[in-house]
Amino acid sequence: MDKYLSQKNENLEKELETNFEEGLTSEQVEDRLQKYGRNELPQGKVTPWYLIFLKTLTQPIQIILIIAAIISVIAPLISNHWEVHFEVFIDFMVIISIVLIDGILETVQEVKARKSMDALKEISKPKAVVIRNDGQQEIDAGELVVGDIVVLEAGKYIPAELKIIEASDLMIDESILTGESVPVEKIDTPLAKTTQILAEMKNIAFMSTVVTAGRAIGVVIKTGKDTEIGKIATSINENDESHTPLEKKFNRFTMIIALISFLIGIAIFLTLFVSGDQKAWANHLMVAITLAIGVIPECLAAIISITLSFSTKRMATENVIVKKLQAVETLGSVNVICTDKTGTLTQNKMTVQKIIINNQIIDGKKYSLEKKDEHADYFLKSLVLCNDSVTEGLERIGDPTELALVDFAESMGYDEQDARDEWKRIDEIPFDSERKMMTTVNNINGVNTTFTKGALDQLLKHCTKIMVNNTVRTITQADKDSLLEIANKLSDDALRVLAFAYNTSYDVEPDQDDLEHDLTFIAGVAMIDPVRESAVNAVKQAHDAGVKVVMITGDHAVTALAIAKELDIAHSMNEVMSSERLNSLSDDELYQIIEQINVFARVNPEHKVRIVDAFQRRGNITSMTGDGVNDAPSLTKADIGVAMGITGTDVAKQAADIILTDDNFETIIKGVNEGRNVYQKIKRAVTFVIGVNMANVISIFVLSALNSVSPVEATNILWMNLIVESLIAISMGMGANDNSLMKVKPIKGKNPLFRGIWWSMIKITMFTSIASIAAWYFGMGFVNTQVIESALSQAGYNEAQVSEILIRNNHGWYQIFKDHNVLISAKVIIGNFGRTAMFIAITCGPCGYANLIKLSQWQTSKKINIIVNKPLWICSMGALGLNIIVIFVPGLNTSILNLIPLTEYQTAWYLIPVSLAIAAAPTFIILALDGIVFVTYHYFPDPKRRNQMLVAEMIKSDKLLAEKKRKKAKAKKQKEEAEANK
Structure with missing residues (x-):
């Protein structure tokens, strides 16, 4: 270069x-x-869909599930002496189906996000006007x-x-x-x-x-990659893709579960091998492997993908394009949002707010409603004639400041195109950064008239007259002092002041050297890029949610603070840091004070990376918004990069994790709410799945250790895990969002997947285990001598052998279970009654308490916030119905699930209702305990928490008082301005 x-x-x-x-x-x-x-920016490597799909299969949980699926085939083959039956492959097919569904969901979402980005790029392909072959033509910019x-x-x-x-x-x-x-x-x-x-x-x-x-x-x-923007795009493409917090947590969780399942499998096998029939080691191995697989939440990967997929669909309707499923959860974990001011917090459209006329300040909206007079006529002509911007339909070309002047004139009935056609421009002196002024000469009804605009202090040096109340008089030093004082006052409120003057004393076309002399001051305007009304509310929501909002802008500190005050981001210069001070600080010094700064002013792009890094070092999950090429490094550095879809460059969108199609800060907060709900729904599913799985393992382990025989068969666990559990857990991610989550501060630093769910998980595990064991023993109460004789006969024993076994074991099923000489097949049939009752308990119980796992912050309010998850209720009722139906389906109930046949219900008719009552017990116990905890927490707090509540109430009161003072001061200021206008 x-x-x-x-x-x-x-x-x-x-x-x-x-x-x-x-x-x-x-x-x-x-x-x-x-x-x-071609003259095109380098694109990131586009991974084919099939490689994306294969990559999903290499995730730790998927690898474990694939191994589990293979073992689920090998174990029964070993126990059945390698006899192949269709039932052997049922477990394998279901687990592999879940793995494939999860991979398909992730692949589809990533491909859809890519298509959405491509669509954004297609919105405006740049053109170029070139001279070629001695002629002018318009071509695609890519052909340059x-x-x-x-x-x-x-x-x-x-x-x-x-x-x-x-x-x-x-x-x-x-x-x-x-x-x-x-x-x-x-x-x-x-x-x-x-x-x-x-x-x-x-x-x-x-x-x-x-x-x-x-x-x-x-x-x-x-061209292309050799340009400055191309170099940045290339560097972004070369960055390695980092894992999101959810991916890291899920990978750690997978490793823990894999270790636990391995240890449980060994423990159960050794228990059955030592206490039971050692000749039936293959059967014991099958039970151990089945239970080890049962610990693994094979449906969890699908649950997470489906939950995230539903959320990304909802976010798409809220103008958010999610490039990667896991990015949704990361956004929910954010506790610091670093955001640009222009276009995100503000409207990105300069607007005239105040008019300086007749030596006073008048509200712009009020002035536009007043009757036009000679003074107003000159003022409006100066706005549109000393101006190069053009507005036509949706097309707006020109400097933002000049466009604001045209917009204001149009609000008063002046169209710039018509005005310029009627009063032709004869001459001009373009704006100059040293003069800080611009002048045009227009023929106004045969009179050569100059219109000059510029900085007030510079313009006044060229003014000898002033128009006040339609009368032109000599301008005095008092007039100038008053106007400068007004301008300073408006500048303190972050308003940009521009002044206008004219001259009609030229009889002939003047020389350019004389155009800016002997001017008459007309008026001034005070402009600002207004704050989005939605942004004010969004910032408040962020603060309520414990999310720190940091404004980053290229504006001067005074202007930045004025905007920050309006948004309630900062209220004093102590919270503002300029680039000069930022440059003077080392990384360690910035680390020490970063938490006290809410506004960074006059910031260069390279500063943003330092700011993000400092917040991350403090343990914050940090989000960064951006639209320019220069924002790409900070978007990549942040935990969650958010690019603007309208004003954002392709490089920024490529570097970001999320794209806002409306460039609105409020949309980010909606994303935070969605992300928090996603994480909460995933934690609910984890609580439910792990709690139920552990309950099954504990109850089966205890009963196996006590009776030397597994109380249930592999098919019972398979039905529970893959039909009931999956159906209910997946529906947990489909419910409505809980907005109470936006009233709770996010956890700073590490936020493990198990944080806050231990008590819920322990309740489920403990009460379900007790209910399952109780149900099994209740069911075994129906076993009498007749049942034992029938079971031994079905297992192949003759009458003499049956009689001998009964006498040897005192006609008791417990003694027969301990008898190593009795075939496993006979013990399985004897256990049908206990197995049936336990099957009802482990499959029907979760259908009730699944709807009570509420991890949303009930501590935030004394009011019970009931959110009905319709899909969950439907699936719970559906699962309950399936569990009851399967008991009565001939063949399925006896041959596959090893439950009692229909004929047994003639005498054991009350087995089902009592078992259902036992299954419902955990639901009512959990509901009662939650009620006690809720009432105690809100109405009988312990002394320590009572003090915390008093302190929180005092802080809240102080904040309300400060807010009232700010509102009172603002109202007083507005009243003073209104009185001054009068």
Whole structure:
């Protein structure tokens, strides 16, 4: 780049082998396209869908499930001496189906997010006006090559890196690259010295920046990946993809569960082998492996994917595109949001708020309703005639400040196009950063009239008169002092002041040197990019949720603080840090004070990475919003990068995890709420699944140790895990969101998956285990001598053998279970009554208490917040119905699930209702305990918490008092302004 800065045009023309007058020929263009490729930004590696799918199968939980599926086939084959039956593969098919469903869901979501991004890119493909073959034509910007001659005008995107060879009042907005919000003036002359600072390269136009004013011709010196924006895009593409907090937690959780299941499998096998029949080791191994698999929540991966998928659909309707499923949960864990001001917290549209006229301040809306007079006529003419911006339909071209003036004039019935057609511009002096003024000469009904606008302090130096109440008189020093005092007052409120003057004393067309002399001051305007009304409420929601909102802006500290006050982000300069101070601090010094800063002003893009890093070092989950190319590093660095869908560049969208299609801060807060609910729903599912699984393992382990025989068969556990448990757990993620979660501060630092769920999990495990054991013994109470004789006969024993076994074991089923000489098959049949009762308990019990697992913060209010999860209720009732039905289905109940046949219910008719009552017991016990805890917490707090509540109440009272004072001061100020206007 250095060689182009100081190079003369004639030398550059030779080096690039082009012609500045005629442009390149078609043959040259074709050759250079072949040599250098299209003028497009480098894209990240697009992973094919099938590789995305295969990648999902390599996640730890999926690998364990695949291994479990294989073992589920091998174990029964060993126990059945390698006899192959269809039932052997049922477990395998169901587990593999869950693995495949989970992989498909993740793949579909990632592909959909990619398509959404592609759609955003297609919205506005840039065009370029070039000179080729000695003629002007418009082409796709991707077809540009080095040496092309590009014509620029206001409103056009810079399609490639250009060296300016001709320029007329050229102003370019380089904010997406440098972060500087004010358009930069560009020149067409060589620089005296080279520089590495982009902002100082005054004769270079950078790709993807925007022309706000003027015209120019440039020659393409770099395209695609060689441009500044291309270099950043390349560096982003080379970054390794990091794991989200949810992925890290889930991977740790998987490892823990894998270890637990392995240890449980060994423990159960050894228990059965030592206490039972050692000859039946294959059967013991099958039971141990089945229970070890039972600990693994094989449905959990699908639950997480389905829950996240439902949430991403909801977020899409709220203008949020989620590129990766796990990013939803990360957004919910955020406790610091670093956000740009312009366009996110504000409307990104300068608006006239106040009018300075007749030496007083008048509200802009009030002035627009007043009757027009001569004074107003001159004022409105100055707004639209001394102005280069254009508005036509939805198209808005020009400097934001000038567009605001046109908008205000239009609100008072002045159309800039009609005005300019009627009162032609004769001459002009463009805006100059040193003069800080702009002047035009227009023919107003045959009179050459100058209109000048500029900074108030500069304009007043050229004014000799002032118009007050439609009367022109000599301006006094008191007038000037009063106007400057008004301007300072408005500037303190972050308003940008612009003043206007005119002169009609020219009989003939004047010389340019005289255009800005002997002016008459007309009026001034005070403008601001207004705060979004939704942003004020969103910031309040964030604060209520314990999320710190940090505003990052290129504005001066005073302006930034004024906006921050309106948003309730900051209230004193102690909470504001400028780039100068930031540069003076080391990383350790910034780390020490970062928590006290709420606003960063005059910030450069490289500062954002330091800010994010400092917050992360303090243990915060940090989000960063951005739209420019320069934001890409900080978006990548943040735990969750949020890009703007409307104003955002492709590079920013590529670096981000989430894209807002409406560029609204309120949408981020909606995403936080969704993320918190997602994590809570996942934790509910984990609580339910692990609690039920552990209850099954404990009850089976205890009964196996006591009786030397497994109380249930593998098919019973399979039905429980894959039909009942999965059906209920998956529906947990489909319910409505709980907004009470936005009243609780997020946990800072590590937030393990098991935090806050231990008590709920212990309740489920303990009460379900007790109910399951009780149900089994209740069922075994129906076993009498007749049942034992029938079971032994079915197992192949003759009458003599049956009689001998009964006598040897005193006709008791317990003694027979301990008898190693009795076949396992006989013991299985004898245990049918206990197995049936326990089956009802372990499958029907969860259908009730699944609806009581409420991890939302009931501590936040004394009011019981009941949220009905319709899908969960439907699935619970459906699962309950299936459990009852399966008991009465011939063949399925006896041959597969090893339950008692229908004929037994003639005498054991009350087995089902009593077993259902036992199954319901945990639900009622948990409900009673939760009620006691709720009442105790809110109405009988312990002394320590009572003191905490008093302190919290005092802090809340102080905040309300401070808020009242702020509102009172604001109302007083508005009243004073109203009285001054009168």
